[in-house]
Amino acid sequence: KQEVTQIPAALSVPEGENLVLNCSFTDSAIYNLQWFRQDPGKGLTSLLLIQSSQREQTSGRLNASLDKSSGRSTLYIAASQPGDSATYLCAVNAGTGRRALTFGSGTRLQVQP
Amino acid sequence: NAGVTQTPKFQVLKTGQSMTLQCAQDMNHNSMYWYRQDPGMGLRLIYYSASEGTTDKGEVPNGYNVSRLNKREFSLRLESAAPSQTSVYFCASSELIYNEQFFGPGTRLTVL
Numbered sequence: 001k002q003e004v005t006q007i008p009a010a011l012s013v014p015e016g017e018n019l020v021l022n023c024s025f026t027d028s029a030i031y032n033l034q035w036f037r038q039d040p041g042k043g044l045t046s047l048l049l050i051q052s053s054q055r056e057q058t059s060g061r062l063n064a065s066l067d068k069s070s071g072r073s074t075l076y077i078a079a080s081q082p083g084d085s086a087t088y089l090c091a092v093n094a095g096t097g098r099r100a101l102t103f104g105s106g107t108r109l110q111v112q113p
Numbered sequence: 114n115a116g117v118t119q120t121p122k123f124q125v126l127k128t129g130q131s132m133t134l135q136c137a138q139d140m141n142h143n144s145m146y147w148y149r150q151d152p153g154m155g156l157r158l159i160y161y162s163a164s165e166g167t168t169d170k171g172e173v174p175n176g177y178n179v180s181r182l183n184k185r186e187f188s189l190r191l192e193s194a195a196p197s198q199t200s201v202y203f204c205a206s207s208e209l210i211y212n213e214q215f216f217g218p219g220t221r222l223t224v225l
Contacts, residue, residue, distance in 0.1 A: 031211040032211065032213075034213060034214065036216075042218065042219070043203060043216045043217055043218040043219050044156075044203065044205075044216040045216075046213055046214065046215060046216075049212075049213040089155075089156070091156075091214075093211055093214075100146070100158060100161055100171065100210060101146070101148075101158060101214060103155045103156040103157075104155065105153070105155045106155070
């Protein structure tokens, strides 16, 4: 049974800081890992998708890494801005099966101006 | 492109009532999903449809039924709503079962 854990559950940083969000998963048999952003009362916005064969993906100020063998992924946010304040979710995709996409509980990020 | 759309945005039901949540995507995706999001439980998969004509149970299917009406539309039905089904429901789609998923804005459902 796949379990996904995100640490920390909440994080508050001053504007301009670089920060790292962590995601760990228990079963390394995954197709890919996806990072999402969720604003309060809104849907999920896909940020980055890393295939199981990849080590990292970059989009603008975001960089996500994947170490499948150790069951870990990190999301690095450079030069944080107040507009980055949101909940960040990671999810692992094991393809077919009852838990095709398993989510972590998220990290709630607050960037202080 | 609208992406993934869901109706209604909000709904209040009484215990025992039925309703259908509608989802449509305009990205020509093959796979579609229904999730529920609850505080402290995260997002959990209810049902998914890997391709038109197929549906499969997810982690929490009890109390729900789904219909893949065509390639664009995937509906979720609550036959007899219960307070435990109070949640935010999200529909998502992807090109194939193991591709990037795109989410709709959600339906906030309250069952009294």
